[in-house]
Amino acid sequence: MLESPRTATSGHGPSAPWELRLREDFFSQYGPALLPLPESLETSRLYLALKRSTRYMDEGIREAAQELFSDPAFLASVSLSVLVYFAAWLAPEPLFSKAFAAALTVRLSLLVGVVELGRLAMACLHLHQEAEAATTPQELEAAAERFSKALGGTTLRVLVVVASLGVPQVLPQVPKGGLWTLLSPLRHAPAGGPALESIASVQLVANGSLVVTGVAAGTSATSLCGELATCAMVNGAGGAPGGSSKLSTRYGKPHTRQNPPHNEAIEEELATREAAGHADLRKNKPQVDARTQPVLDPNPAKGVRFRKPDAASVRPDGIRHNTNYVSNSRDMKRELGAFDSLVRSDPKAIHELYLLDGTLVRRYIPPGVSFP
The missing domain is CATH 3.40.1350 (Trna Endonuclease; Chain: A, domain 1)
Incomplete structure (x- = not known):
């Protein structure tokens, strides 16, 4: 794989049984692949480039990322994230029609902003394009380095969330504490559950608004209150039944019910x-x-x-x-x-x-x- 990207890392060869099951589970949550899918993810250039990218990540997240990306099943799930979920962001007006993907998109958009998600999707696209075009190990290495330099702690956590939430069993058991805390799933990111499970689709339109259909049919969260958005869903699309969010009070009364x-x-x-x-x-x-x-x-x-x-x-x-x-x-x-x-x-x-x-x-x- 290190010596001949043109032949050995082109994704040829049958998929392992575990990979076939992983694909089925992932597609059931996120929908079909929107970019060409290799016969085997483990032997694809994208997989190898993702694995190499951890070498160039910032020191603060490198060790935890290497722990995660050393697991073949998890790395295959990250590859599927690029080919399925993040590829959907590349359309002029991205549409997420799978309920799980739609709910996750709303959650992530409220947390990190539409712009940040779009940047990550573009970095994923560039990695896929450059990896597929690589003819030497040096070109593949350069693609991996450019991708890692485009990632920050936040965007890497988003990548981990998308790869692991759809198929929770692929998440490696990384020791808690230390650097792992830098890559722990984004707070409040999990999709589904009573709050958002009824969302039917989410579409990003030209002015940067998210149009959510389902429980909140026709609702538009314009620009999501900025990139640091924490605005609540409206018309019953978020929170507990009745439109209000359930607040944790183990350590004291709610800080504020509006946030x-x-x-x-x-x-x-x-x-x-x-x-x-x-x-x-x-x-x-x-x-x-x-x-x-x-x-x-x-x-x-x-x-x-x-x-x-x-x-x-x-x-x-x-x-x-x-x-x-x-x-x-x-x-x-x-x-x-x-x-x-x-x-x-x-x-x-x-x-x-x-x-x-x-x-x-x-x-x-x-x-x-x-x-x-």
Whole structure:
């Protein structure tokens, strides 16, 4: 495979039985392939290029990606994602008529934005085209490198979600913690369930709107409130029956009923910390130090003396850890100001600010404190 892409990696040869089952399961969820399908994914240039691409990924995600892409079944599922799901984004007005794919498209669009999904689809198309055109190992290597450079942590997670949700059994058992957390499935991304299972189709029209038919027949989520969208579905297309989203309250009352993804991000973060042995778990409560003493901003902006971190806890080593989330790009300036206030109030604590998709915006680590 390494020596002769023209002959050995052209996808010739019969598919293994496990691959045939994988294809059937994948097509049942996402629909038929929209790009030419090789006889065998394992011997295709696309498969080999995807496997090589992990060599060139950023250091922060490379190790976890290599763990995932070393599994043949998962890598075959990623290949199918390129040939089936992401290929659908390349039409002038992409249409997702398979219920599962339509529901997943709505979820991902609300989380990462239509533009980001389109960029990932284009990167997948370019990889497929360049891999098919490769006549030497060097050309295949170059295609793999260009593809990896086009990926970020968010888009790689989207790729993992699309490949694994349709056929959950192909997801490798990667050790939890460490770098795996950078590639964990996007929060709130799973499709289906009572919230979105009745969506019939989703179409992206020329002005960047998603037209959803089914429960929300005729509803248009124009531009999805921007690329950092967290807007709720309307007319019963999202949330619990009756049009309202079910909010988790294990760690405290809802952060806000108007922004369910924000609330769920906080709940999930606190659950992760509890599992890691953190103490004094706090959800949207006034800032305190590691001894649970209230702290105030010595240089308050606009008269705001104290802040309420979205998620706060004390690590097993006694260090307070505060985290806030940004739901909308328009609020970034305000959230950065709140972050600076948190740091001024307690410079001995760890402070972080994230987008809802898990992208780190800013982090403060006190001198002498370790952070994995």
